[in-house]
Amino acid sequence: MAMTPMAQFEVKPLVPLHLGPYDVSFTNQAAWMFVVVGAAALFYVFAAMRRSLVPTRMQSIAELSYEFVDNMIRSVSGEAGLKFFPFVFAIFLFVLLSNFFGLIPGSFSITGQIAVTFALAFVVILTVIVTGFLVHGIGFLKLFVPKAPIYLLILLVPIEIISFFTRLISLSVRLFANMLGGHTLLKVFAAFIIALGATAVTAKPWFAPLSIAPLFFEIAVYALEFLIAFLQAYVFAILTCIYLNEALHLHEHH
Amino acid sequence: MDVAAAKMIGAGLACIALVGAGIGIGNVFGSYISGALRNPGAASGQFGNVLLGFALCEATGLYGLVIALIILYAS
Numbered sequence: 001m002a003m004t005p006m007a008q009f010e011v012k013p014l015v016p017l018h019l020g021p022y023d024v025s026f027t028n029q030a031a032w033m034f035v036v037v038g039a040a041a042l043f044y045v046f047a048a049m050r051r052s053l054v055p056t057r058m059q060s061i062a063e064l065s066y067e068f069v070d071n072m073i074r075s076v077s078g079e080a081g082l083k084f085f086p087f088v089f090a091i092f093l094f095v096l097l098s099n100f101f102g103l104i105p106g107s108f109s110i111t112g113q114i115a116v117t118f119a120l121a122f123v124v125i126l127t128v129i130v131t132g133f134l135v136h137g138i139g140f141l142k143l144f145v146p147k148a149p150i151y152l153l154i155l156l157v158p159i160e161i162i163s164f165f166t167r168l169i170s171l172s173v174r175l176f177a178n179m180l181g182g183h184t185l186l187k188v189f190a191a192f193i194i195a196l197g198a199t200a201v202t203a204k205p206w207f208a209p210l211s212i213a214p215l216f217f218e219i220a221v222y223a224l225e226f227l228i229a230f231l232q233a234y235v236f237a238i239l240t241c242i243y244l245n246e247a248l249h250l251h252e253h254h
Numbered sequence: 255m256d257v258a259a260a261k262m263i264g265a266g267l268a269c270i271a272l273v274g275a276g277i278g279i280g281n282v283f284g285s286y287i288s289g290a291l292r293n294p295g296a297a298s299g300q301f302g303n304v305l306l307g308f309a310l311c312e313a314t315g316l317y318g319l320v321i322a323l324i325i326l327y328a329s
Contacts, residue, residue, distance in 0.1 A: 006327050174309075177316035180323065228312075235309040238302075 005187035009112050009180070029116070032108045036097045065093070072238055077245035084244050087127065091120065092237035095175065099229035102179060103222070111232075112179040114172065121172035124240050125165075132247035143250055171239060178232050182225045189218045265325045271318020278311030 013025035047062035055063060069089045073081045095111060102109025110116050132140035144160040145153060196211030286304045290297035 174313035
């Protein structure tokens, strides 16, 4: 059972804990979340501890990531979006570090769980709705009414509403599917290496050069996974910005 | 037909979704490069959009992959 490529996504309780009918065990997923959040907090505390005009390496990484998210928000939603800088930055950093920590061999990829990504997407959509109603009041509902003749609106308004709430699914499944697919692919090719290598050792020695091929492919996919890990965090953050921009400015351009 | 065999065939069929993702990703980068060769000055400014398009394209194919994995592993 431990040999299936899906075994890596198994949530195992480390400290079993039951609260009434609910299972609130401290799982390996929760443990890795603590690691990710702790690593992020520690890094930024240390990076900001000795601030200097000529930044050290750590300080410049912290500044670069800060400016990166700052630029992203400015380019998508303008100055008004900067109120949401802490929110977007926290989401970006959490997703990015979860993806990167998931790539450590033997670790657990938090973002490979639909529960986690759905919770993140839910928070984003909830923030968009609350912001929209706070900024525009009931006028936020105009987001669902495009400029069109009245007889088309009967068709368009339900489509707009459905497409708005489908974002919840697309945002969460995009991140989840990328992580799930990538990590499964890594495990499948790792199994190829072992299977071919084992065949070479036990029965057919001429299999030995053949088992090198999946090893190179594995390394290439691993490199691609690093790109994907960053890219998905970027996409998640920028889509958050785009959705927030719609809530702030409705359909007009800033 | 055996249910296990049908599951395997279904999972294989679900992976056809990746054809569309491949076409889409090729289109994104192909269009980017042809645009960048016409106007290299504007190329670097659009790379963020390219990555966004790449990720959005790739995700659609992965939806199919997730369905395949659900068919195979979620009993």
